[in-house]
Amino acid sequence: MASRPGQRDLTQGPITRTLLTFMIPTLGSSSLQSLNGSINTIWIGRLLGEDALAATSNATTVMFLLLAFVFGFGMAVTILIGQAFGRRDIDGARRVLGTAMGTFSLVAIAMSAIGYLLAPTILHWLATPGEAMPLALEYLRVIFLGLPAALIMTMLMMAVRGSGDSMTPLYCMLLSVVLDSGLNPLLISGIGPFPRMGIAGSATATLIASWAALAALVGTIYWRDLPLRLRGPELAYFRPDPALIRTIIVKGAPMGLQMIAVSLSAITMFGLVNRQGVDTTAAFGVALQLWTYVQMPAMAVGAAVSTMVAQNIGAHRWERVAKVTRSGVLVTLVITGTMVVLLAAADRTVLKLFLGSSSPALAIAQHIQLLGTWGYLLFGVTMVLFGTMRANGAVIAPLIILVIGLLPIRLGIAALAQPLIGTDALWLSLPLASLANLIMAIIYYRRGTWREARMTGPAGPPIPVEA
Template sequence: MDSPSPDPSRKREGSRSPGQRDLTTGPIASTLLAFALPTLGSNVLQSLNGSINAIWVGRFLGEDALAATSNANIIMFLMFGAVFGFGMAATILVGQSFGRRDVEGARRAFGSAIGLVLAASVIVGALGWIFAPRILRLLATPPGAFELALVYLRVIFAGLPGQMMLVLMFMGLRGTGDSLTPLWFMGLSVLLDAGLNPVLILGLGPAPAMGIAGSATATLTSGVVAVAALAAYIHLRDLPLRLKGAELRYILPEVRLTRTIVSKGLPIGAQMLVISAAGLAMVGLVNRLGVHTTAGYGVTLQMWAYVQMPALAVGAAVSAMAAQNIGAGRWDRVGRITGAGLLFNLVLTGAAVGLMLAFNRQILGLFVGGDSPALPIAEHINALATWGFILFGGTMVLFGVVRANGAVWGPLVILFVSMFPIRLGLAVGLQPWLGTDALWWSFPIGSAANVIGAALYYRYGPWRDARVAVPSADEGAARSNSAAEATGTLKPVT
């Protein structure tokens, strides 16, 4: 499908900068794979960090502390989803701007996203600190874990701005075609967090013994250090998204840019909330089946976090590539990018699923003893449901492409229908015939409904007619002139 040529009046910068990858030229398959693998590495590091921290807390502080961190992490995921969509919307704007070689437009979109997300995360962090006790009571946090969860959660809320800025900067860099820099700085964050956890929990060396607050403080510290180091790196290497001098005024969100980021970001954030709500509802159904089934399901979820990573990485890579090519008017490449993404998902996610099923008992046995009643239950869940992540990956690719052109409501509706009327409906409705297996079969059936809906929307939906672009600098001239003095820096503070 043809698309209007990029506006020649837009500012273009043809120079190449460190970290910038032009995703609009060259071979599609090899470029996509080279972009996706570092993103996959970042995802693996992030999950390993959570697992390592859980080990530290569980070993040093006991089950009550581990339960406290689990309750707090559920809340933080919901809070994260509330502002994550803004970052994704900004990434779309950045990617399309780079496709048009409009580096100034990309910087303006990135600056507005920094101002918007920083303000939102500060507000959410402050409210979270104040209302943390009420939130934990609403979750019916066990009495033995309540005080520990409160301490942990409040420190995590204090670190929310730094964590959100780090994620936003990662997403912005990927929008420019740079997936390698986020990998290095994710590694830095993980090393700091995992290394500081035992030091601050136990009070090793000159550090005070902080208990569970030490684990949260390690996460806060690693986020602040990593985001400051990344901001310095972007500035020193003069990467495309660097803001300096008069460009620092871009951090004051422009009205039209903010409207675009919010209108696209809210539906994306709502998708995360839909996934979270469906997950919590499924946990409620599983909890009714007894402690062994709950434990088996919990172990399976640990493994599923890793199985889905190739799909998420390929989906992110496809979205970045599609955004740049749409911005450049290269619609002839968009369909080929989609095809390459579907193929790589089949290979990579299929390999992850195959390994999981081939070494089912050995992998799951790392979390529970070989004689645990939960182990055969977890093996059974895996055998019935894990293959559905291949279908999930297909959905991530198709949704990544349509979102790259600013179409966000279609994916939200499709996701909601597949999660609630279909997945949860089948989990409850089929129990008289299938018993407990109805819950596990609902996962691949829901994924099948999701990918079918995504394929139909990709083929017949109006997403190609969507328009998302950074307004010209002239439209914001009045605001820019009134904000001649820089009021912030690229390095966010908490």
């Protein structure tokens, strides 16, 4: 099977160089997505004010949970397609894609319709402030109209990455970001020929960008005749295969729940931090903004390792699996470590961009950064180990490990250690929980029971326990 432009055979070549070449565009896509959110927040805050920001924050919470739902199933599709490409089963990969698109396109449309109708109820459940409710409802309903495109594009980009192509999703994400961030001020304020739509204009910009990027992604797949395109009799693959649906759901649900566990931990932590006063809450909020960027390399490397390991498992190249894992750990430590050091060296300069030089929250934010940021080194190694395990279908143990670390351990430290060390217990809870997660992940990785798992289909020879 010859590789096409942008597509890589992840079972061949130098491991570290192959991993980096595949991972960097994935990291670029994640960075663009976060940057897009930051730019849009700036436009809304400057053009519409605090009530509009509160409104979009509530809508963003809803969208995060829905994207977490899709992420797990998309990761299962990525691994299935990766394994199929590894064993050179292109028809099998197309069957996976057809089933995924045929099933989740209908699910996304149904979720969009239900969400549009239940938007007032959803905002009520979120305890949206009364003054922000009309704006939040206006914004959320337009967002729900673009939901099918956003969810389908997320699933399709992950599927394309499973084939070894991380550049095509990057180009389509770039198109989405340019359209979304560029149209936001035009549609909010009614500049030039555009109507003045207020907060609905921001949501409409996102809607247009999502549908345009999805159309570009589908068009590119067919224009370049990428291996995952479906034609002629293959269009029947859009009729869902029950066995494949069962595999995607059984393996995907735990991975989606991992994202939800992260969200629940963050929400609960905010409740504890809010009790410390406005300055501490503001400082913690800024720290979270910066930590979003610090953790991106770990997430990108973990996803790349998962895809690369899946292809090698499909090709029965077990001798490369441990090498990919070690390479992923090294790359994560180098990239994340560099970011942690740079942030520590320039923390005051960076934090002043958010808080101003005279803010009383500035010193608190510096202290939070000092105590908490190093934990993302441990988090990154854990994500690499999880990426390797889930590439062979082991998804329950990583979920249990993550839940134990983020909920009873992290929240227990944050709540119970406060009488002893004060608010430092809050900031140390994340790195200490990350340390506990890493220890549990290493134990499970070394024991070798994850090697007995599988996604679907016949298993290859077992991976040596000493890997």
